[in-house]
Amino acid sequence: MISPTVFFVAIVSSMLINNVVLMRFLGVCPFLGVSKKTESALGMSLAVMFVMVISSILTYLVYHLVLEPFGIEYIFIIAFILIIASLVQLVEMAIKKFSKKLYKGLGIYLPLIVTNCAILGVAESNIRDGLASEYGFGGGLQVAIVTAFGAALGFALIMFAFSSIRERLDHANVPESWKGVPVSLVTAGIMALAFLGLGGIV
Amino acid sequence: MAEKKVAKNPMKPKKKKDTQWTNLTKGFIRENPIFVFLLGMCPALAVTTTMETGLGMGLLVIFVLTSSNIVVSLLKDLIPKEVQIPAYIVIIATFVTIVGLLTEAYAYELHQSLGVFIPLIVVNCLIMGRATSYASKNDVKSSAIDGFGMALGFTGALMLIGVTREIFSSGAIALGVYLPFPFEISIINTEMYVFNMDTLGGPAGGFIVIGVLLAIFTARGNALKRKREVERQAWIEQKKKEAAERKRKKDMESAGDAA
Numbered sequence: 001m002i003s004p005t006v007f008f009v010a011i012v013s014s015m016l017i018n019n020v021v022l023m024r025f026l027g028v029c030p031f032l033g034v035s036k037k038t039e040s041a042l043g044m045s046l047a048v049m050f051v052m053v054i055s056s057i058l059t060y061l062v063y064h065l066v067l068e069p070f071g072i073e074y075i076f077i078i079a080f081i082l083i084i085a086s087l088v089q090l091v092e093m094a095i096k097k098f099s100k101k102l103y104k105g106l107g108i109y110l111p112l113i114v115t116n117c118a119i120l121g122v123a124e125s126n127i128r129d130g131l132a133s134e135y136g137f138g139g140g141l142q143v144a145i146v147t148a149f150g151a152a153l154g155f156a157l158i159m160f161a162f163s164s165i166r167e168r169l170d171h172a173n174v175p176e177s178w179k180g181v182p183v184s185l186v187t188a189g190i191m192a193l194a195f196l197g198l199g200g201i202v
Numbered sequence: 203m204a205e206k207k208v209a210k211n212p213m214k215p216k217k218k219k220d221t222q223w224t225n226l227t228k229g230f231i232r233e234n235p236i237f238v239f240l241l242g243m244c245p246a247l248a249v250t251t252t253m254e255t256g257l258g259m260g261l262l263v264i265f266v267l268t269s270s271n272i273v274v275s276l277l278k279d280l281i282p283k284e285v286q287i288p289a290y291i292v293i294i295a296t297f298v299t300i301v302g303l304l305t306e307a308y309a310y311e312l313h314q315s316l317g318v319f320i321p322l323i324v325v326n327c328l329i330m331g332r333a334t335s336y337a338s339k340n341d342v343k344s345s346a347i348d349g350f351g352m353a354l355g356f357t358g359a360l361m362l363i364g365v366t367r368e369i370f371s372s373g374a375i376a377l378g379v380y381l382p383f384p385f386e387i388s389i390i391n392t393e394m395y396v397f398n399m400d401t402l403g404g405p406a407g408g409f410i411v412i413g414v415l416l417a418i419f420t421a422r423g424n425a426l427k428r429k430r431e432v433e434r435q436a437w438i439e440q441k442k443k444e445a446a447e448r449k450r451k452k453d454m455e456s457a458g459d460a461a
Contacts, residue, residue, distance in 0.1 A: 023405050025248035026318075029327055032243060074303065077321045078295040085288055114287075115330060117244045117322045124318050177421035181240060185413030192406035 002139045007146045010131050014150035017199060020118045021158045022192040027118030031159065031188070032181065034109065041163035045156035047109040049149070051091060052119050055084050056148035059123040060132070060141055080123055085114050122151050162188065226347050229355030235328045236359035236412075237419050242328040245319050246360060247408035251371075254380045256364030258312040260357025262305065262320065264350065266297045267329050271349030273297075274337040290333045291324065298323045312380045328356060366411050371403030 020026045027048070034044045059080050067073050092110045095103045113119060126132045132144035165187055174183050235241045242263075250256040273293050281289045302320045305313040313320065323329065332352055337345040368375050369390065378386035401407050 024318075025244050025405070025408065026322075028243040028247055032240060075299060077299050077302070077324055078292060080321075081291050081295050081324050082288070085291060114291075115325045115327055117325045120325055121318050121322060124321055128318070177424055178417045179420075182413045182417035182420060185409045185416065189406045189409030189413060192404075192409055193401065196404065196406060 002135065002142060006131070006143060010143050010146045011150035011153070012201070013131070014122075014147045015154035015157070016195070017201060019154045019158060019195055020122070020151045021155060022188070022195045024121065026121040027116050027155060030109075030112060030116055031162065032184065034112070035159055035163040035166055035184075038160065038163045038167060040109075041159040042156070043105050044109045044112075045152070045159045047106045047113055048116065048118065048155055049152035050106075051084070051088060051110075051113050052122060052148045052152045052155075053145060054091070055087050055119055056123055056126055056144050057141070058083050058087060060126055060144045063127045064137055064140075076124075076127070080120060081114075084119055084123070088114050118151065118155060122148050158191070162191065222344065222347050225344055226351035226354075229348075229352035230358065231355070233352075233355070234359055235352055235356045236363075237416060239328075239331075241331060242326045242356060243412075244322065245326065246363060246412065247405075249316055249319050250360055250364040250367055250408060250411075251403050252368045252380070253361055253364035253375050254377060255312070255315050256360035257357065258305075258309065258381055259316060259319065260353070260360045262301050262316075262323060263326070263329070263356055264353040266294065266301055266323055267332060267349040267353040267356075268346055269297050269349075270294045270329060271332055271337040271345040272342055274333045275340060275342045275345035278338045286334065286338065287330075290330060290338075294329055294333070295324045309380070309382045312382075315380050328352065363408075363411055363415065366415065367402050367407050370399045370411075371401075371407065 014020075018024055021028060021031045030044055030048070035041045062079060062083060063073070063076060067076055067079060088110055092103075092107065095106060095110075122130075126140075126144040126147060130144070130147055132140045132147055134140075135143055162184075166184055169183060169187070178186075229235065233239065236243070236246050245259050245263075249259045270290075270293055274290060277289075277293075298321065301323070302313070305316070305320065332349055336348050340348070365375060374388040375390045376386070376388045377383060399407075402411060
């Protein structure tokens with residue numbers, strides 16, 4: 001039985017201390033690409049949360065129940081990316097069938113998620129060097145789920161904050177050559193500086 | 203001489219010959235994956251703490267992109283349109299696995315320092331983008347050249363970011379720490395501790411350095427554009443003047459005829 005503290009540590013460290021975007025540089029493409037409007041940023045974050053948790057469970061199970069017993073851990077890249085790609089396809093079909101409203105909100109973001117490194121990165125670190133790899137199969141799975149949820153929360157937090165800043169930046173008087181991406185990148189750098197201060201809490 | 207230069211029509215863009223050489227060099231500056239298209243930003247931020255890790259990442263991408271472009275181009279008629287993307291992902295993932303195992307065997311330090319970003323080459327938008335937008339439509343030879351050139355441009359950009367960050371954070375550029383060179387030296391040793399800005403070597407530095415470099419390139423591009431605009435205006439003035447001259451001459455001639 002894993003104590004609740006472990007879950008707390010897992011969620012705080014994956015959400016704030018090792019934030020996927022600012023500290024580990026995973027998922028920078030959607031971070032820069034889909035953060036022009038707060039609404040779309042939140043839609044993307046929701047879709048990422050959905051897929052990240054499910055794909056973490058699936059990849060963890062496949063790694064420990066299929067790849068490891070057969071001694072073929074080295075093809076984990078191919079296995080994981082196929083799982084993620086087909087999962088995204090499935091989720092898209094399911095949402096389309098069951099909730100037209102949700103599909104309208106998330107539909108356009110789902111295909112983009114396949115190439116979101118955060119999903120593959122979190123799945124990989126769950127089996128390699130993350131907190132989840134320190135526990136046995138059952139406990140590790142629970143920690144992996146919590147870690148994935150925390151990472152997605154951290155992604156959502158950053159997406160929300162950054163898109164709000166960008167909406168403001170649109171109306172700011174920025175020098176011509178800094179307009180658009182350059183000034184956003186420097187803003188993200190300053191945000192990362194702020195997050196550096198959270199290091200060492202856990 | 204100066205007149206001749208102005209008389210050249212700057213409005214008509216120079217006709218780009220579509221040779222294999224331009225195919226190779228287009229990725230260097232004009233279509234640079236990082237600074238122009240902002241593709242593959244995750245590795246550009248994460249593995250450029252030093253020049254050498256950037257170079258190492260670039261070498262891996264050169265191998266993966268060139269070979270995946272070749273294979274995609276070879277199989278382009280066999281793969282149905284509907285399963286294009288999964289098929290390409292599997293091809294790319296195969297080469298990434300090869301590259302991951304090779305670096306683990308021959309460049310262990312590099313493997314440790316790149317960490318999760320070796321498997322993440324699979325989801326690098328640059329590789330997928332070249333496969334779908336170029337290799338699936340062109341022949342094997344030009345696809346290979348395109349992949350190689352694009353990856354070279356990517357490597358150059360990574361190294362530029364890496365050099366900036368390493369110089370400012372440590373004041374020197376080390377070679378031979380991560381890559382399996384037979385020597386270990388520091389090429390530029392400024393001994394300048396003024397530069398000792400550790401932040402630029404850390405996570406925040408990646409964003410800030412790329413932002414500043416992008417702003418510099420944009421400023422340069424804007425200056426060029428303005429210069430071209432000035433040239434264009436001068437050309438229009440010149441043409442107007444010539445036309446007026448011709449008209450006046452014609453008028454004078456006709457006046458002379460009438461007289």
